[in-house]
Amino acid sequence: MVHQLHQLKQAIKCRGMDCSFIRQGENEFHEPVGEVEVLSCRGLFHEANGFLNVSLIESGKVYTKKESKLLVLYHAELQKEDTVLIEGVRYKVIGIDDLGNLHLCLDLSLEVV
Numbered sequence: 001m002v003h004q005l006h007q008l009k010q011a012i013k014c015r016g017m018d019c020s021f022i023r024q025g026e027n028e029f030h031e032p033v034g035e036v037e038v039l040s041c042r043g044l045f046h047e048a049n050g051f052l053n054v055s056l057i058e059s060g061k062v063y064t065k066k067e068s069k070l071l072v073l074y075h076a077e078l079q080k081e082d083t084v085l086i087e088g089v090r091y092k093v094i095g096i097d098d099l100g101n102l103h104l105c106l107d108l109s110l111e112v113v
Contacts, residue, residue: 001104012071012072012073017044018042018086019041019085021083023035023038023082035083039077043086045069046069047069068111068112070091070107072105073105078093078106079096080093083113084110092112093110095108096109
């Protein structure tokens with residue numbers, strides 16, 4: 001497992017992109033104080049076939065829609081609904097998958113904001 005983690009770190013280091021995770025911050029009275037940067041790291045941006053879109057209007061055709069994803073090393077502070085900036089584009093984290101529940105990496109499902 002150590003070898004796999006090393007390979008993952010090298011792939012993210014060599015081919016990854018810089019990304020910043022932000023979320024709405026709160027003060028001690030739970031009032032919004034604006035966006036706060038939670039984490040800055042590198043990740044591998046990729047696309048996967050996410051879900052099916054069935055259209056009954058067009059003769060019952062079935063389309064698959066690509067889903068944007070980001071593979072990052074494990075960070076416990078990441079949450080759904082966080083916003084991530086990747087090369088100037090804002091995405092919302094709509095799903096977090098801890099691959100194999102090993103706490104090595106996270107595959108984040110993204111949606112363009």
